[in-house]
Amino acid sequence: MEDDDENPVAFSKSIVADYFDQADLTFKQMDEYLEKQDLKNISKLGHFLKGSSATLGLTKLKDSCEKLQHYGDRLDEAGHNRVSDSQVSLRNCKKTIEQARREFKEVEDILQPFYQDD
Amino acid sequence: MEANSGGGGATGSSDFVRKLYKMLENPADNTVVRWGLDGESFVVLDTDVFTKQILPKHFKHSNFASFVRQLNKYDFHKVRHNNEDSAHSPYGPRAWEFKHPDFKANNKDALENIRRKAPAPRKAPTTQEDSIPTQQMDMMNTQLVATQQQLVTLQELYNDLRGQNNMLTHEVLGLQKAVINHEHVMENVMAFLNTVDSQRRRDSRLVTPFPANGHDTTTEQQRIAPAEDDAPASPLQHAAKLLSETNADQTFNVRALEHLNEQSIRLNHTLTTPPPDIAARARPSSRQAPNSASSAGSMRMSELDSLVYPVGPNNGIDPMFxxxxxxxxxxxxxxxxxxxxxxxxxxxxxxxxxxxxxxxxxxxxxxxxxxxxxxxxxxxxxxxxxxxxxxxxxxxxxxxxxxxxxxxxxxxxxxxxxxxxxxxxxxxxxxxxxxxxxxxxxxxxxxxxxxxxxxxxxxxxxxxxxxxxxxxxxxxxxxxxxxxxxxxxxxxxxxxxxxxxxxxxxxxHSPNQMPGVSPVGAGPQLVEEYHALPTMPGQLMQGPLVSYGGLPAQQGPMPGMQYAPTTGAVPPQMQLQAKSLQPQMQHRRKISELSSAPEDAQGVDAKRPRMLPQVSQPQPVPQPQGVQQVQQQQQAQQVVLQQQHLAQRQQMQPPTPTHPPAGGMGFGQ
Missing domain, CATH: 3.40.50.2300 (Response regulator)
Incomplete structure (x- = not known):
């Protein structure tokens, strides 16, 4: 572990790489839950991805995840008011997942040069 | 999928590498992906087609970025063509060439040597800054919001104090005027008494060489034998001396007040008319200092005013202590x-x-x-x-x-x-x-x-x-x-x-410990405000002052403030409500209400937050008179306003868990 100190890049690289894998997986799971109309788990995944996105400083993605978390909790975007129609919540989730995916792709593209070689 | 492909390492070459090799063995895809000219590398000629057609076939996904990441994990490197070379790149400008020392066209055995890299292999340091500044920015943002919140609170406090200070200054100035007027009256009385006194003496001695002159006791004293004069005049002289002394004292006070008043005028842009007497008596020496000081003050003030504080719903920290x-x-x-x-x-x-x-x-x-x-x-x-x-x-x-x-x-x-x-x-x-x-x-x-x-x-x-x-x-x-x-x-x-x-x-918690508000004294009033306050939900939510200490045992005098009102006045209602709950809840509730031992917080656990809010639910006001009284007092005394703040802060705690935070705290799990 101490070796990491001399290799901060390698460390952050591996962290980011793991994050990408994790996010890939999370998006897949989100799709599955969307299919099953499982709002609660979508919210959980939103929270999960929010944490790691925030840790890496990916704020846009973090914000989308937060929204997703609220939508999954059957709340409105800011998490203040309840949304009574679960179909509305599902639609919101779907929309936000797509948005998060786009943002994720953006991040991937930006960080790609950082990854493809040394 | 990546987890799957990475898992096969134990039985020789890994899934991913084998799939990669297999992909290159298919001559049909030659136009898209193939071995490099020397067989030491492989080339993706057309990334679009590769992503859409080849990747799904072999790796069950169509994400080129993910593919590249995977390659990186197995220590493949993109072959770089620097500028002059790129023109001559043998595979075209858009081709991606990847290389691994053990990944060769005719050496399948060497594939076993290709392993997923250890979590943190060493590389030359270059670009860590990429991710961290944003992270720091986030942190800074959080801090900023917290700081702003503190500023808002300070501003509120400042405004309160300013109001009070204003009031006090007015008050003092009024007193000053009164004192000065009294002084004038006294002077007049003295003058009159002097006249009367000298008149009397002149009369008694039947010496009337001068017209009556109230001020000229000294000249009289010169003319008349001192031993005789001293006796009748001494009360007057004594009084005169006293007057001049108090006068000097007042001079001193006036100076300070003048200063204060000027400041408050400048700060508030509200005019408090300085008493004319003071203006007339203005001490030149005291002019300079107050001016400079107060102008500095006004500068600060205008700076504060021009700032905009975005008030967020969260992150409030009470900076008062x-x-x-x-x-x-x-x-x-x-x-x-x-x-x-x-x-x-x-x-x-x-x-x-x-x-x-x-x-x-x-x-x-x-x-x-x-x-x-x-x-x-x-x-x-x-x-x-x-x-x-x-x-x-x-x-x-x-x-x-x-x-x-x-x-x-x-x-x-x-x-x-x-x-x-x-x-x-x-x-x-x-x-x-x-x-x-x-x-x-x-x-x-x-x-x-x-x-x-x-x-x-x-x-x-x-x-x-x-x-x-x-x-x-x-x-x-x-x-x-x-x-x-x-x-x-x-x-x-x-x-x-x-x-x-x-x-x-x-x-x-300590912001609640406002000077002059003793827990005991505040108790009854707080109870009344518990009833009065729910009608102002807006204020409740805005109040950025929140007490953070949740450990009752550590709060010193605080438990008294926090719980006494509840135990003192609310229990009847609470118990009523408790009846509608499960029996064991009732039991626990009692413990949590009646004692302030720290174990409660743990013992009651997740259930506590759901019970406490009921205290704050709007309830029929049982003591309208009391409320009115309180309200009147509030209007009359600014100090009471502080208590109200205080009660609001108290108020903040009970309702909090009613709206579980956005993430849901997971109690249900």
Whole structure:
């Protein structure tokens, strides 16, 4: 572990790489839950991805995840008011997942040069 | 899918590498992907077609970026063509060529040597800055919001004080006028008495060489034998002397007041007319200083006014108690962070100089946070143990309760951080730090309520984590300066030893301890306001002042304030409500209401937040007269206003758990 100190890049690289894998997986799971109309788990995944996105400083993605978390909790975007129609919540989730995916792709593209070689 | 492809390493070459090789063996795809000219590399000629057609066939996904990442993990490298070469790139400008020393067209055996890289292989340092500044920005933003919140609060307090000061100044000026008038009256009376006195003496001696002259006692004294004159005139002389003395005193006061008044005029832009007498008597010497001082004051004021404070619904920290500034749960690095940050990022922290290696339990379900967190901790020379969720954390603490600190995520699968902390509290008193992005004031109050000792807001920086360590592990440090990082200086500079800080956490309450409001005295009034206040929900929510200490036993006088009203007046209603609840709940409720022992917070656990809110639900006002009285008093006395603030703050606590924070605290799990 101490070796990491001399290799901060390698460390952050591996962290980011793991994050990408994790996010890939999370998006897949989100799709599955969307299919099953499982709002609660979508919210959980939103929270999960929010944490790691925030840790890496990916704020846009973090914000989308937060929204997703609220939508999954059957709340409105800011998490203040309840949304009574679960179909509305599902639609919101779907929309936000797509948005998060786009943002994720953006991040991937930006960080790609950082990854493809040394 | 990547997990699958990476897993085959044990039985020779890994899935991914075999698939890769197999993909290249298919001559049909030659136009898209094929071996390089020398068979030492492979080339993706057309990334679009490759992504859409080849990738799904072999790797069950169509994500080129993911593919490249995977290659990187197996230590493939993109073959670079520098500028002049790229024109001559044998495969075309858009081709991607990848290479691994053991990945060759005719050497299938060597594939076994291609392994997933260790988590952190060494590479030349270049671009760590890419990710960290944003992270720091986030942190800075959080700090900014917290600071702004503090400013808002200070501003409010300032306005209150300004109002009071204004009032006092007015009052004093009025008194001043009265005194001056009295003085004039006295002067007149003296003059008159003098006249009468001299008249009387002249009459008595039948000497009338001069017209009556009240002021000229001295000339009279010269003409008349002193021994005879002194007696009748001495009361008057004495009075005159007294008058002149008080006069001098007043001169002094006037100066100070003048100063004060001028300031208040300038600050408030409200005119308090200075008494004409004062203006007439203006002391030249006192003019200069007040002017300069007050103009400085007005400058400051206008600066303050021109600032805009965005008020967020969260992050409120009560800055009123001075100790808080050094005890902010947002581990706020000082402002110079931006300068120092650049340098420090490169250099590692110096040896922290622990007496022994601290054992930290990091509880976090998110691998990214977990890795970064443990890396920081390793850098601080700590021994790190990780737990995936609250369940594992409790088990680990149970089996090995030798941790010096627990860093606890809040929202986790299986068992959330709050419940986990409650469990841990039954085992021992290891400091538990909530590590979360849910840092709304009500969330934070709840963390403290369940026995947590501090909050480290996510995402956190190295400095942030560091100051938490310094704060809570001070007893493990030989030389406090050893580990001192700019981010931690505040904690150390603070006069009180950082070890105290868990206790000082109780100070989060102290804003309530307004001067002059004794717990006992405030009690009855608070009760009334409990009823009166729910009609002002807007104010409740706005109030950025929140008490943070959730540990009743540590609050000194606070439990009296917090619980006395409830026990004193509310129980009848509470018990009524309790009847509609399950019996065991009722039992617990009583405990939590009637005692303020710290165990309550843990014992009642998750159920407590659901019960307390009822106190604050709008209820029929049982004592309208009392309320009116209070309201009248409030209008009459600004001091009472403070109490109202205070009651609002009290009010903030009970309702908090009614709206579980956005993330849902996971009680239901």
């Amino acid at each position: 001075e100790a808080h500034i050094h005890n902010i749960p947002y581990t706020v690095p000082p402002t110079r962070e931006s300068e120092n940050g650049q340098i420090r990022k490169k250099n590692n922290f110096p040896d922290p100089g622990w007496v022994r290696q601290p054992r930290i339990l990091l509880v976090e379900d998110d691998p990214t946070c977990r890795r970064i967190g443990s890396k920081f901790l390793y850098n601080f020379q700590c021994h790190v143990d990780c737990a995936f969720d609250g369940m594992e954390a409790v088990t680990k603490v149970q089996s090995n309760s030798k941790y010096d600190l627990v860093l606890m995520d809040i929202i986790m699968p299986n068992l959330d951080g709050i419940s986990a902390c409650s469990h841990i509290r039954r085992i021992d008193n290891t400091p538990v730090i909530a590590m979360t992005s849910n840092i709304r004031s009500d969330d934070i109050a709840m963390y403290f309520q369940h026995g947590m000792n501090d909050v480290l807001p996510k995402p956190f920086t190295k400095d942030g984590l560091h100051s938490i360590l310094v704060k809570h592990l001070a007893h493990l440090k030989g030389d406090p300066r050893g580990l001192q990082a700019p981010g931690a200086q505040q904690a150390i500079k603070d006069d009180e030893p950082p070890t105290k800080s868990p206790v000082t956490a109780a100070n989060w």
